[in-house]
Amino acid sequence: MTKICKGINDKPDLSIIVSMYNEEESVPLFFNKIREVMGKLFSYQYEIIAIDDGSVDKTYQLLLDYAKEDKRIKVIKFSRNFGKEYGMMAGLRFCSGRAAVPMDVDLQDPPELIADFIKKWEEGYDMVYGIRDDRTSDTFLKRTTAMLFYKIYNLMTQSPIPYNAGDYRLIDRKVINAILSLKERNIFMKGVFGWTGFKSCGIKYVRAERKKGESKWNYWKLWNFALDGITASTTFPLRIWSYLGTLLSMVGMLYAFYIIVRTILFGVDVPGYASLLVFILLLGGIQMVILGILGEYIGRIFIEVKNRPHYIVEEKVNFSDDEA
Ligand code: UDP
Ligand code: MG
Numbered sequence: 001m002t003k004i005c006k007g008i009n010d011k012p013d014l015s016i017i018v019s020m021y022n023e024e025e026s027v028p029l030f031f032n033k034i035r036e037v038m039g040k041l042f043s044y045q046y047e048i049i050a051i052d053d054g055s056v057d058k059t060y061q062l063l064l065d066y067a068k069e070d071k072r073i074k075v076i077k078f079s080r081n082f083g084k085e086y087g088m089m090a091g092l093r094f095c096s097g098r099a100a101v102p103m104d105v106d107l108q109d110p111p112e113l114i115a116d117f118i119k120k121w122e123e124g125y126d127m128v129y130g131i132r133d134d135r136t137s138d139t140f141l142k143r144t145t146a147m148l149f150y151k152i153y154n155l156m157t158q159s160p161i162p163y164n165a166g167d168y169r170l171i172d173r174k175v176i177n178a179i180l181s182l183k184e185r186n187i188f189m190k191g192v193f194g195w196t197g198f199k200s201c202g203i204k205y206v207r208a209e210r211k212k213g214e215s216k217w218n219y220w221k222l223w224n225f226a227l228d229g230i231t232a233s234t235t236f237p238l239r240i241w242s243y244l245g246t247l248l249s250m251v252g253m254l255y256a257f258y259i260i261v262r263t264i265l266f267g268v269d270v271p272g273y274a275s276l277l278v279f280i281l282l283l284g285g286i287q288m289v290i291l292g293i294l295g296e297y298i299g300r301i302f303i304e305v306k307n308r309p310h311y312i313v314e315e316k317v318n319f320s321d322d323e324a
Contacts, residue, residue, distance in 0.1 A: 012045040012072070014038075014114075014170075015097030018105050019051040019087025024058040025212035026105045031066055031073070037111040044118065047072045049091045054081030067317045075317040082311040084216075085189050088167065089310050092176050094319065101170050102189075106210040109168035116203050117170035127193065127200035129169035131162060132207040145219075149226050156236035159195040162202055166190070174198060185310060186300050188229040195233070231296050238297060241290045248286070 016034060020027065031048075038046050050073060052060045060077055067073045076090050088102050099121060103109045113130055120128040138146070146164070154160035167189055171179075178196040217225075230237065263269070 012047045012097045013099065014044055014046040014118075015091070015095030015100040016046060016048045016114075017051070017088060017091030017095060017100055017102040018048065019053050019084045019091065019102075020055060020059050020063075020105045021053040021081060021084070021087075021216055022055045022057045022059060023105045023213055024055075024062055026107070027059060027062045027066070029107060029211055030105045033107060033111050037114060041115055041118065047074055047095065047097060049095050050075050051087040051090050052077045053084065053087045054078045064317065071318050074319055075315075076313055077315040077317075079312040079314040084167075085187060086311040088189055089179075089187065090313065092179055094316070095176070097173075099170050099172050100176055102167050104168070106213060108208050108210055109166070110205060110208060113168070113203065113205050114170070120201055120203065121170055121172065124199065125201050126172040126198035127169060127175050127196075129162065129165045129193070129200065129202050131202040131204045132164040132166060133204035134206045138207075141219075142222075145222070149229075153191070153226075153230060153233070156230065157191065157234045159191065159197075159233075161190050161194050165202060166207075167193075169193065172198070184232070185304055185308065186228055186232045187310075188232040191229055191233040227296065231300055235297070237293050241293070244286075245290075248283075 016038075018030065023030075034048065038044070050063050050067075052063055052075065060075075063073070063075045067075045074094070076094060078087070078090070091102060092100060101114055101117065103111070109130060117128045117130075150161060150163050171193070175193070175196050175198050178198075179192055182192065
């Protein structure tokens with residue numbers, strides 16, 4: 001069955017979702033490229049949902065200029081910087097296409113791949129994700145840490161994420177609606193995509209260098225992103241300590257038994273300062289780690305309980321009233 005049924009309510013076939021933060025240099029390149037690529041796919045109606053994630057440069061002004069001359073470009077302005085994940089959430093919430101393609105503005109995700117995504121979508125896949133086949137545009141450290149993250153994440157969770165799959169993908173309306181039904185604040189998109197299930201497949205591509213501007217990520221941000229991702233998706237780090245604790249206390253009991261028997265048989269053995277100190281420090285350290293992990297989860301419960309909205313929209317341009 002073909003997925004494309006044009007003309008119904010004049011909804012576009014594709015919504016391209018792009019979140020931007022201080023990207024004035026990339027905006028013109030991005031729109032030119034998208035228009036070129038989508039021009040070749042002329043049988044598909046499309047819209048671009050551009051989210052200005054609180055930029056302090058001319059990004060928003062540029063977006064307005066583009067939106068004025070092309071009504072397919074719809075703009076959402078956040079009241080401040082909320083982060084790319086929430087930009088994507090807003091894009092999914094306000095897009096009206098039968099499928100959505102979230103992508104980065106810096107053209108690291110080659111727009112030409114959209115044609116391949118669509119082909120798979122037509123074949124019946126609800127989600128077609130891009131797999132970064134060649135990450136030589138990333139540094140060795142970034143590639144290794146990314147690999148480690150995927151390994152650890154997939155060990156701990158029940159819905160693994162495919163190695164090197166990013167946010168660049170095509171998702172059918174079914175998947176969009178499933179994601180929109182989630183109410184949580186600490187949302188990890190990569191994990192959520194896989195969690196929804198549905199028939200999916202991957203397409204390999206080479207991730208290009210950033211064309212203009214600078215990456216907004218540094219290792220500290222990535223570390224926090226990884227922590228958020230893991231704590232948003234699994235309670236494994238909480239559970240592991242019950243098992244480790246059980247194991248440690250069993251070893252402790254055996255050792256206590258040995259000490260008691262030895263004392264009864266051979267009397268009190270006073271030296272032992274070194275071993276005592278080692279045990280105290282070791283156990284103290286482990287307890288701190290456990291407390292830290294508990295804290296990570298409690299902090300997130302606190303944020304969830306407050307139930308604040310994901311983002312605040314300051315302005316919306318080119319949306320019709322029924323899309324409000
Ligand atoms: N981005 C965003 N909000 C932020 C940081 C980034 O919307 O707070 C956007 C950014 O403008 C770009 C995309 O997210 O379109 C990817 O950002 P970047 O290229 O810095 O990430 P990288 O490709 O280095 O992972
Ligand atoms: Mg980038």
